[in-house]
Amino acid sequence: MLCRTASELYWMSRHIERAENTARLIDLTQRIALLPERLERGKAGAACWLRALEALGVDEEYLARHDKVDGDDVLRFLTLDPANPSSIYSCLQLARESGRAQRGAITAEMYQDLNASWLEILGLNWEQLISNGVSPFLDWVKTRSASFRGVTVGTMGRDEAYDFLRLGTFVERADCTVRMLDIKYAEAHGEEEREARSAVQYYQWSALLHAISAFETYRKIYKDTIQPVRVAELIILRDDMPRSLAVCCNAIHATLTTLAGGAKVEAIRLSGALAAEVRFARIDAILAQGMHEYLTHFLERTHQLADEIGRQFMWSTDLAAA
Amino acid sequence: MFPVPGGDLAPDEHAEPSRCGSDWTAPFILLMSITLHRNNVFLATLAAGTLPMPIAYDEMHLEGGTVRQHYGAFSQWLQQTPAPRIVQKRKEAELAFHRVGITFAVYGEQSGGERLIPFDIVPRIIPAAEWRTLQAGLRQRVQALNLFLHDVYHGQNIVNAGVVPAELVRNNEQYRPQMAGLDLPGGIYAHIAGIDLVRAGAGEYFVLEDNLRVPSGVSYMLENRRMMMRLFPELFSRQSIAPVEHYPDVLVDNLRSVAPTGVDDPTIAVLTPGAHNSAYFEHAFLAQQMGVELLEGQDLFVRDETVYMRTTRGPQRVHVIYRRLDDDFLDPMTFRPDSALGVPGLFSAVRAGRVTMANAIGTGVADDKTAYTYVPDMIRFYLSEEPILKNVPTWRLREKKDCQYVLEHLAELVVKEIHGAGGYGMLVGPTASKQELEEFRLRIIARPEKYIAQPTLALSTCPTFVESGVAPRHVDLRPYVLSGHDIHIVPGGLTRVALREGSLVVNSSQGGGTKDTWVLEN
Numbered sequence: 001m002l003c004r005t006a007s008e009l010y011w012m013s014r015h016i017e018r019a020e021n022t023a024r025l026i027d028l029t030q031r032i033a034l035l036p037e038r039l040e041r042g043k044a045g046a047a048c049w050l051r052a053l054e055a056l057g058v059d060e061e062y063l064a065r066h067d068k069v070d071g072d073d074v075l076r077f078l079t080l081d082p083a084n085p086s087s088i089y090s091c092l093q094l095a096r097e098s099g100r101a102q103r104g105a106i107t108a109e110m111y112q113d114l115n116a117s118w119l120e121i122l123g124l125n126w127e128q129l130i131s132n133g134v135s136p137f138l139d140w141v142k143t144r145s146a147s148f149r150g151v152t153v154g155t156m157g158r159d160e161a162y163d164f165l166r167l168g169t170f171v172e173r174a175d176c177t178v179r180m181l182d183i184k185y186a187e188a189h190g191e192e193e194r195e196a197r198s199a200v201q202y203y204q205w206s207a208l209l210h211a212i213s214a215f216e217t218y219r220k221i222y223k224d225t226i227q228p229v230r231v232a233e234l235i236i237l238r239d240d241m242p243r244s245l246a247v248c249c250n251a252i253h254a255t256l257t258t259l260a261g262g263a264k265v266e267a268i269r270l271s272g273a274l275a276a277e278v279r280f281a282r283i284d285a286i287l288a289q290g291m292h293e294y295l296t297h298f299l300e301r302t303h304q305l306a307d308e309i310g311r312q313f314m315w316s317t318d319l320a321a322a
Numbered sequence: 323m324f325p326v327p328g329g330d331l332a333p334d335e336h337a338e339p340s341r342c343g344s345d346w347t348a349p350f351i352l353l354m355s356i357t358l359h360r361n362n363v364f365l366a367t368l369a370a371g372t373l374p375m376p377i378a379y380d381e382m383h384l385e386g387g388t389v390r391q392h393y394g395a396f397s398q399w400l401q402q403t404p405a406p407r408i409v410q411k412r413k414e415a416e417l418a419f420h421r422v423g424i425t426f427a428v429y430g431e432q433s434g435g436e437r438l439i440p441f442d443i444v445p446r447i448i449p450a451a452e453w454r455t456l457q458a459g460l461r462q463r464v465q466a467l468n469l470f471l472h473d474v475y476h477g478q479n480i481v482n483a484g485v486v487p488a489e490l491v492r493n494n495e496q497y498r499p500q501m502a503g504l505d506l507p508g509g510i511y512a513h514i515a516g517i518d519l520v521r522a523g524a525g526e527y528f529v530l531e532d533n534l535r536v537p538s539g540v541s542y543m544l545e546n547r548r549m550m551m552r553l554f555p556e557l558f559s560r561q562s563i564a565p566v567e568h569y570p571d572v573l574v575d576n577l578r579s580v581a582p583t584g585v586d587d588p589t590i591a592v593l594t595p596g597a598h599n600s601a602y603f604e605h606a607f608l609a610q611q612m613g614v615e616l617l618e619g620q621d622l623f624v625r626d627e628t629v630y631m632r633t634t635r636g637p638q639r640v641h642v643i644y645r646r647l648d649d650d651f652l653d654p655m656t657f658r659p660d661s662a663l664g665v666p667g668l669f670s671a672v673r674a675g676r677v678t679m680a681n682a683i684g685t686g687v688a689d690d691k692t693a694y695t696y697v698p699d700m701i702r703f704y705l706s707e708e709p710i711l712k713n714v715p716t717w718r719l720r721e722k723k724d725c726q727y728v729l730e731h732l733a734e735l736v737v738k739e740i741h742g743a744g745g746y747g748m749l750v751g752p753t754a755s756k757q758e759l760e761e762f763r764l765r766i767i768a769r770p771e772k773y774i775a776q777p778t779l780a781l782s783t784c785p786t787f788v789e790s791g792v793a794p795r796h797v798d799l800r801p802y803v804l805s806g807h808d809i810h811i812v813p814g815g816l817t818r819v820a821l822r823e824g825s826l827v828v829n830s831s832q833g834g835g836t837k838d839t840w841v842l843e844n
Contacts, residue, residue, distance in 0.1 A: 002621050003632040101597040104610040160634065259634070313634045 001160045005105050007314035009161055012098035012106075012114075013152075013168035019091035020145035021176035022078055023138040024211045025052055028180060030134065031207035033071060035200060049074040055179040058086055075134065080126055088141055092117050095148075107155040110148065117144040160259065164313075167255045171306055174248035177212065178299050181235050184208045185291045205231050212243050232291065233283040245298070249275040252305070259313065267308040274301055379525040379782040380794060381446060392449040392842055395560045400444075408443070411553045412787065415441055418549065440835035441546060442786045443553065446797055446817040453564075453841045456519070456527060456801070457811050459711030462701060464515045464803040467532060467688050469704040471511035474687055475501045485703050486696050487720075494693075495741070496686025498649065500656060504673060506682055507580040508807060513680035514573070514644075515803040516540075516815075519711070521782035528714045528779070530798065532697065534689040535681060536646050539836075540802050541604035543816040544569060544611075546838040562843035564813035569802070570611035572810050577642045579806035580678050588641035591615045591631065593622075595647050595663045605646050617643075624667035627674035642678045649683050691740045691774050692718065714779065720771035728775040729766065732759055737766065737775045752778060784837065786819055796820045799839065814839035 033048040046069045053059035053074060061084060066073050081087045085094075096118035099111050120140075129137050149169070156162050184204060205226045209215040214234060221238070222230050239246045253271040260268055286294045382393045389397040400408075419438050448456070473480050474497070480486045491497055516537025518530040547566050551558055574590060581588035591614050594605035609616035621631050622640065630637035645652065651661040656669035671677040687693065695716045698709040717724035717735075728735060732751050739747030749762040766773055783794035801815030817837040 001634045002615055002617070003634060004618065004621050006634045097597070104606050104616055261635070 001105075001164075003314045005102055005161070006164045007310070008098040008102045009105060009164040010168040010171075010309075010314070012095045012102070013165040014172040015091040015095040015098070016114075016145050016148050017169050017172035018086065018176070019088045019095070020142055021173065021180075022056065022086065022088050022091070023141035024213075025055065025176070025180055025183070026075065026078055026134070027138050028052075028183065028207055028211035031210065032204055035203055045071060051183055052078070055183045056086060058084060076126055079137065080121075080124065080129065089121055092121050092144075105161045107151070109151050109155050113144075113148050113151045117148070120144075163255050163259050167252060167259070167309065170248045170251040170255070171302065171309070173243060174245055174252070174302050175299065175306075177235060177243050177245055177248065178295050178302070180208065180212060181232065182292060182295045185232075185295070201228075202226055208235075214241055214243065217241055229283055229287065232286070236286065237278060237281060237283060239279075246275075246278045249278050256309070265312050267305065267312045270301070270305045270308055274305065378780040378794075378796065379521055379523065381521075381782055381784040381797065382444075383785075392447050396445065396447065396557065399554075399557055399560065408787075412443060415443065415549055415553055418552070419545070439542065440821060441549060442819055442821075442835050442837045443550070444785050444787060444792065445550065445557075445838045445840045446784050446799070447840045447842065448814065450842050450844055453813060455710065457813075459527075459709070460517055460801055460803050460811055461809050462705065462707060462710055463517065463529065463532070463697060464512065464805055464809060466697065466701040466704050467515070467534060468509065468511055468805055470693075470700045471534075471682070471685060471688050472506075472509045473704075475504065475511075475684065480700065480703055483703065485699050490692055490696070491687060494687050494690065496649075496684065496690060498684035498687075500669060500673070501682070501684040505675075507583065507678055510580055510805050511682040511685050512688070513576060513580060513682075513805055515805070516800045517803060519799045519801070520714075520779065522714075522779040525782065527711060529694075529697070529711050530714060532689045532694060533800075534685040535648065537800070537802065538601045538604055538646070539800055539816045539818075540569060541607045542836050543802070543812075543814070543839065544607075546816075546836055550838040564841040564843050566812045566814055569812045570608065572804055572812060573608070573644075574612040574614070576804040576806035576808075576810065577644055577678075577680055579808075580680065581641045582675050582678055585641050589614075589639060590642045590644065591617045591640050593617045593619070593643050593645040593647055595651065599646075601646065608644070619647075619662070619664045622665040622668070624665060624671050627667075627670045627676050629665070629668065629671045629677045640677065642680060644680045649686065652679075652683065691738060695774065714776050717775040719766060719773040719775060724775075725766070725770045728773075729763060732763060734777070735775045736778055737762060737773050739772055740774060741772075750778070784817070784819065786821065786835075786837075788821065788823070793823070795823070796825065797837070813841035 029048050029052040033045045049071050050059065050069045053062050053069070056078070058077075062069075062074065062077050065083070066077070077084050078087055080089045082089055082093075084090060092114075096114045099106060099114040103111050124137075152162070152165060156165070184207075205228055206215060209218050209226070209231060212235070217240075218226070218231065218234055221234065221240070224230070234241050234244065236245045238244050239250065241247065249271065253268070253275040256268050256271050382390060382397070384390055416438065419441060470480065474491055478488075478491065481488050481491060512534040514537060516533040516539065518533065519527050520530050521527055543566060577590045578588055590612065592605055592609040592612075594602060594616055596602065596618050599605070606616055615621075615631060617631060617640075623630055623632065623637075625637075629640045629643070631640050647663060650658045652664045653666060653668040654661045654664055655666045657664070668677075669683070672679055672683065694713065695718055698713060701707055701709045717728050719725045719728055719737075728737065732749070733754070735749075735751045737749040737751070749758065751759070754762070781796040781798065784797045785792045786795040788795070797817050797819045799815055799817050801811055804810045804812075817839045819835045819837055821835045
């Protein structure tokens with residue numbers, strides 16, 4: 001397969017997954033910002049939105065164009081702003097452009113699905129979004145992502161192209177799960193990390209679970225109250241939680257192993273190390289190290305892996321010189 | 323900051339997509355701006371002195387309205403089919419084209435700006451005997467053109483023999499000196515040729531233009547047939563219509579046959595300027611139908627005069643490139659240095675005979691407006707045959723006698739600049755004002771060698787669905803001629819139709835549409 005094709009497929013699914021995760025992160029931020037306590041302290045509400053921007057790594061871009069952090073402005077920036085390359089609008093546009101360029105590599109239904117999402121968001125303006133409600137919009141984004149994933153799984157041949165799409169999905173998901181967990185941990189400090197005692201803490205932790213669609217899973221697995229340690233364990237270490245780091249890292253490693261076709265490449269070593277680490281880690285040890293430090297380090301390593309994937313399969317800058 | 327795709331993946335917005343490929347969506351027709359008299363009768367002077375001509379030749383009806391025999395079965399079907407069913411089927415066709423996404427990009431609009439090319443359900447039908455003549459004529463013409471191209475880049479015997487003037491080659495911007503002396507597999511230059519035909523007068527076919535660089539439109543020929551069979555399968559059981567669906571197979575076979583010598587199992591690929599090119603749909607479609615890679619320049623690199631594509635498993639050699647990119651953009655080291663679409667060093671591989679370009683570099687020397695006028699002479703010179711297909715009579719103003727005639731009959735003729743395109747630098751005598759005529763006269767006198775002149779033609783019409791019902795609309799025909807170890811022509815080609823009443827512009831951006839083209843088998 002052409003490097004460019006591999007790259008476009010990989011980024012197509014990353015952008016779809018990123019649109020979904022941005023929707024989830026907005027959902028989380030909204031839930032936290034709208035807690036009664038926040039309303040009393042307007043500044044803290046703005047702090048939530050700033051944290052969302054920081055988590056997505058677009059705070060500087062936002063502040064370059066806005067003089068203050070305002071809930072509505074941030075929301076608009078993250079959803080429909082074409083000037084933000086990571087906005088949901090931009091993600092759907094980029095995914096659809098990749099789809100158009102690689103129509104030969106995906107099924108007709110996949111392209112139609114991407115096209116449908118793009119045409120719908122193209123016809124949506126901010127006033128309509130607000131009057132229809134933010135939540136229905138976020139649901140729509142998640143549904144579109146689910147639809148694309150479903151069409152992909154249901155119609156695409158299990159070939160190299162499929163593997164690159166799958167790789168993109170899990171690399172992006174791992175990235176975003178880390179960012180969401182970090183947002184919540186930045187909110188809670190010291191004693192609060194151990195237990196969600198107060199009502200506010202309860203709401204915040206359950207907001208995180210809701211945002212990543214893990215609330216019911218948590219209840220089923222732990223049959224217990226919401227406890228920060230367990231939430232962290234669920235999101236990082238459990239291999240029965242589809243958005244956990246464990247599941248993402250396993251999927252990345254397995255997919256890379258298939259793609260390399262037996263070759264011993266650096267990307268596989270990195271993904272293997274990452275997968276082994278989340279598989280055998282203990283939540284106590286992670287907490288002892290400090291959650292924020294752990295997550296920051298984890299993010300660095302996934303970026304290193306993503307760079308290596310690019311070098312191995314997509315950029316090929318050294319081929320001409322080799 | 324989230325990681326974003328490398329800059330090497332971003333589509334090149336600054337490329338000049340409209341210049342990459344002689345697109346069939348580009349204005350093509352010499353006669354396009356001829357306007358009509360009020361009563362829909364053309365000003366026409368096919369043979370000088372006989373004007374005005376009667377109403378244009380009707381593909382379906384004889385004078386008096388009787389249906390021509392080869393349209394009999396279709397006409398009967400049309401009468402039997404209830405109007406609402408036709409309306410519904412036309413809607414269905416439009417929807418299906420949209421869904422499949424058979425669109426062309428409209429420059430200057432955002433990504434949503436893709437339009438459908440209107441499809442008309444009344445087929446253009448060609449009787450078997452008529453096609454046999456056309457086929458023989460096309461074969462003969464393309465054969466001579468390939469021999470001419472080989473000659474131009476080798477001994478130039480035709481120039482030495484005084485048949486074609488030396489400046490046709492020497493002063494031609496499309497002549498590529500780098501190609502001189504290179505031997506190509508099979509001696510073939512124009513592997514894919516699109517020959518534009520029109521019918522005028524009493525139904526006689528004329529060649530309007532030879533497209534030997536990157537002729538497009540064949541995907542519409544294939545999709546139109548697929549659509550007709552899907553909408554009206556009963557039509558195909560009523561009579562025997564020659565199939566066209568095997569075109570991609572014929573094409574890939576043809577490309578294989580011109581692989582560099584010694585290569586048994588060549589890797590074929592299609593080279594596109596990219597997703598922003600207006601014909602991108604066709605590039606992707608053909609690559610997919612042939613089962614080969616669709617490449618952009620950035621996917622290729624050249625090492626040791628060998629072309630490789632960058633794949634996820636490392637470099638893989640490419641032997642035959644069906645390029646849909648103009649010569650100028652192919653290799654910044656040899657041609658336009660500012661081209662970001664091409665592959666540095668590509669020409670070195672061509673020169674070393676390590677890769678075959680289809681079409682070859684430098685075919686443009688045989689398809690400009692002056693070369694066109696010499697094609698009948700080429701046929702006589704190389705094949706010692708009389709041309710089967712006629713050219714539209716053309717006066718070369720570089721020749722004194724012709725120039726004098728044209729100056730005397732300026733108001734009746736169309737005068738074109740040899741290197742002009744898209745209707746620029748053109749005079750349409752019958753509709754020009756006195757002042758325009760005088761201005762043009764002076765320009766001709768100053769540089770007569772820059773111009774040719776042709777009579778205005780009454781192009782044939784074919785019944786077409788329009789808002790008010792079925793009405794005659796002007797059509798042309800572009801058959802595709804494939805040359806390799808053999809010459810192959812898939813029966814028919816692409817019929818383009820000018821949907822606006824009286825219009826001769828089949829250009830898709832100006833209300834042009836397409837029809838399925840049927841060649842009957844009996």
